[in-house]
Amino acid sequence: MGRTRDRSSALEENxxxxxxxxxAILLGxxxxxxxxxxxxxxAGSGPVLVxxxxxxxxxxxxxxGLIQGxxxxxxxxxxxxxxxxxxxxxxxxxxxxxxxNRLARxxxxxxxxxxxxxxxxxxxMTAVLQLLQDIAxxxxxxxxxxxEQLRDLMKKTDVHHLTNRMEELAExxxxxxxxxxxxxxxxxxx
Numbered sequence: 380m381g382r383t384r385d386r387s388s389a390l391e392e393n394x395x396x397x398x399x400x401x402x403a404i405l406l407g408x409x410x411x412x413x414x415x416x417x418x419x420x421x422a423g424s425g426p427v428l429v430x431x432x433x434x435x436x437x438x439x440x441x442x443x444g445l446i447q448g449x450x451x452x453x454x455x456x457x458x459x460x461x462x463x464x465x466x467x468x469x470x471x472x473x474x475x476x477x478x479x480n481r482l483a484r485x486x487x488x489x490x491x492x493x494x495x496x497x498x499x500x501x502x503x504m505t506a507v508l509q510l511l512q513d514i515a516x517x518x519x520x521x522x523x524x525x526x527e528q529l530r531d532l533m534k535k536t537d538v539h540h541l542t543n544r545m546e547e548l549a550e551x552x553x554x555x556x557x558x559x560x561x562x563x564x565x566x567x568x569x
Contacts, residue, residue: 422474438457
């Protein structure tokens with residue numbers, strides 16, 4: 380029962396730390412970022428969608444002369460409506476981009492934090508493996524893990540080398556030294 384309480388306590392501490400961090404990020408936004416976030420959030424809501432449907436529908440009905448008593452003021456092809464919608468789209472796109480840029484910076488911070496925690500956990504696991512190896516050797520316990528496997532796992536991870544290898548794997552293989560024929564590439568011939 381004590382272990383469950385400890386896990387629950389650790390979980391609660393982590394949740395509270397994340398909530399504080401997220402809250403600090405939200406409170407740290409500039410006024411311009413707050414406005415951009417509000418506009419982007421509001422523009423994507425259901426009521427704004429309904430408002431646009433009513434606005435465009437009413438505008439078109441009035442300017443096609445389908446509503447009696449209201450004289451058309453922007454006849455087909457609705458140049459003023461087109462200009463208004465274009466300006467709205469431009470400004471809305473700018474606000475959404477500003478909001479997305481802030482969210483991307485926040486995601487980068489989270490990613491860097493994840494990397495730091497992963498590197499710390501890797502160092503801790505290396506120390507634990509070394510301790511377990513020392514204990515097993517001291518107690519003369521036979522293990523299913525070979526000493527070579529342990530040495531490999533206990534090596535410090537070279538982040539720069541790993542990053543370079545990941546980039547190599549992400550790049551498509553381009554061998555321009557020899558042309559590929561349909562027979563040698565196992566592609567069906569036509």
